[in-house]
Amino acid sequence: MIETLSIRKLEEKATNIYEAIIVLAKRSRQVNSDQKQMLAAERDYEEDFGGYGEEEFEPNYDADYEELPKPTAVALEEFLNDKISHKYPDADSEEEEKEGGPQ
Numbered sequence: 073m074i075e076t077l078s079i080r081k082l083e084e085k086a087t088n089i090y091e092a093i094i095v096l097a098k099r100s101r102q103v104n105s106d107q108k109q110m111l112a113a114e115r116d117y118e119e120d121f122g123g124y125g126e127e128e129f130e131p132n133y134d135a136d137y138e139e140l141p142k143p144t145a146v147a148l149e150e151f152l153n154d155k156i157s158h159k160y161p162d163a164d165s166e167e168e169e170k171e172g173g174p175q
Contacts, residue, residue, distance in 0.1 A: 077148075085151060086158070092151070095158045099147035107140050 079089055086092035114136075150156045 081152060085154070091158070095156070096144065096147045096151055099150065099156055100143040103143035103146045107137065107143065111137055 082092040082096075083089055086095060147156075
């Protein structure tokens with residue numbers, strides 16, 4: 073069921089709404105990547121070890137992917153439940169990277 077979410081809830085967890093959206097977008101991409109890697113590993117396993125002594129079975133990975141939770145929903149739930157955190161890089165470490173490392 074779709075539930076309406078107040079923007080104020082997101083603003084409570086971050087400095088502003090834009091920061092919250094960036095954090096959610098980055099986490100969503102991570103979840104999506106993890107899900108794709110998991111399905112690829114399952115596919116590789118099935119290709120390597122599946123089908124011995126059994127009739128040929130062609131799994132439908134697109135349907136499997138569609139059954140997984142949506143990455144944005146996972147990211148939003150984690151963000152609202154304080155399961156993910158974010159921080160800004162230190163100004164000192166950024167300066168070191170620009171200058172070619174610590175000296």
